[in-house]
Amino acid sequence: MYFALLQHRLIALVRGRLQNGEFTERRLARLTGVSQPHMHNILKGVRVLSPGLADEILRQLNITLVDLLYPAELDHRPAGSAAEQKPAGRGHRSGPPPDKSPEPGSQYSPN
DSSP, rough: OOOHHHHHHHHHHHHHHTTTTOOOHHHHHHHHHHHHHHHHHHTSSSSSSOHHHHHHHHHHHOOOGGGGGGGOOOOOOOTOHHHSSSSSTTTTTSSSSSTTTOOOOOOOOOO
């Protein structure tokens, strides 16, 4: 799964909703803070959809990235993927491990 594929799916979803009459290009442009011609060019593929604008479209239309995935993709993780190698929630922490609390008046040191 690549970001470009999700961008393509988001644009296709927006085009479909435009064709269904849920909103207009002008309204979507106003909601997301860009000009209508710029939005038109993005939807036609003349301009590239930036990650920031993609996020704003997702927010304004109440769409999540999960909505852009096909059902078969929800449980599929390629062998050797980062998600497979590291359990969720096990990144760098700024505080003490969950089972240890620092003593009052002391500072936590991970070493």
